[in-house]
Amino acid sequence: MLLFGQPQGAPGGEAGKSNYSSLLFLLVLIVVFYLFFIRPQVKKTKDQKNFQESLAKGDNVITVGGIHGKILEVHETSVTIDTGGGAKLRVEKSALSMGTTAGQKDKK
Missing domain, CATH: 1.20.5 (Single alpha-helices involved in coiled-coils or other helix-helix interfaces)
Incomplete structure (x- = not known):
């Protein structure tokens, strides 16, 4: 024991x-x-x-919600994107998916 x-x-x-x-x-x-x-x-x-x-005007981006757009204006903490059809959205930079513009810049 x-x-x-x-x-x-x-x-x-x-x-x-x-x-x-x-x-x-x-x-x-x-x-x-x-x-x-x-x-x-x-x-x-x-x-x-x-x-x-590194976000700049003219970059194509996708938000984390899946919305595709092109950057029109870059602000300190947000960006304005054109989603097509005249719709503009202002979203936080943190709401953009990382894999979109990074791959496109490498191709240029």
Whole structure:
């Protein structure tokens, strides 16, 4: 029968190895978490900011809601887009999908 207050294993060497392996496992877990979750999110945020700063008049864009348009005016935090048929919308820069004008600028 195993009791909680009862020491397990031989005193000395084995307990020290266990502590170091636990610490090593924790450090590896932190590094993996950083590489797979934190770093990609920081990169995505940086790319989104660069995209918003590079918007210019005449760029074709798609909003996150799926509305296609052409930029008529660029403001500090928003843009005015022409959706065709004389309709103009003013939307926040953060509401524009990143994959649209970036691909078109590479083709030019």
